[in-house]
Amino acid sequence: MEQKHTISILVYDQPGVLTRVANLMGQRGFNIDSITVGQSEEKGISRMVIVTRGDEPTLEQMIKQFHKLIDVLKVTHLSSGSMVSRELVLVKVEANSATRAEINGIIEPFRATIVDVSPSSLVIQATGDSDKIDALIELLSTYGIKELSRTGATAISRGAAAVKV
Structure with missing residues (x-):
């Protein structure tokens, strides 16, 4: 069953990171409902918040793909808990x-x-x-x-x- 998911991704604040994340999702057929990017609590690190839809296997695959990107430090599935x-x-x-x-x-x-x-x-x-x-x-x-x-x-x-x- 397709559900709405909110994912937080901590990344190095580098040129091209947003493009790489968006391209990864597009190439794998994952749709982005919304994406916001901004400073995090640590200098040099940005937080991306992505809202997307999909079933559990699709979400698991998406998170695995994010971890493969070199600029990604941490991926958190926020909607799996209290947010x-x-x-x-x-x-x-x-x-x-x-x-x-x-x-x-x-x-x-x-x-x-x-x-x-x-x-x-x-x-x-x-x-x-x-x-x-x-x-x-x-x-x-x-x-x-x-x-x-x-x-x-x-x-x-x-x-x-x-x-x-």
């Missing part, structure tokens, strides 16, 4: 003076904020898990989404223990 996952979205919606208060009422329960205002639109920023972001986008779509930019998920394991390299 915190968040996305950021910026949504530009059509808005006039008559609809602004209505839109503000919709975004308030999502703890979203208005970060830009123009005579004909609003830019709304929200963070949360993927389901929360999907629900907000669906509600805002009735007003007319002009632009949408979504980061994809970033995640970290829950609890006190840090994953050391």
Whole structure:
């Protein structure tokens, strides 16, 4: 049965590492739902968070392939345990003076904020898990989404223990 998986990969911060990881997945037919890359807690090491789908054998194969890459230090299947996952979205919606208060009422329960205002639109920023972001986008779509930019998920394991390299 195909499931959604969140994988954290610690890599050396080197040119071409992202390309090698993405190429490995593409060559083996693994699809990437989202990928985020940024600094980790250690200088010179980046953390990639990849969200993908597949069954258990596919996931095991993917993790084995990641370990074969020279720049990869550690691979963690975050969704196999307890994790915190968040996305950021910026949504530009059509808005006039008559609809602004209505839109503000919709975004308030999502703890979203208005970060830009123009005579004909609003830019709304929200963070949360993927389901929360999907629900907000669906509600805002009735007003007319002009632009949408979504980061994809970033995640970290829950609890006190840090994953050391």
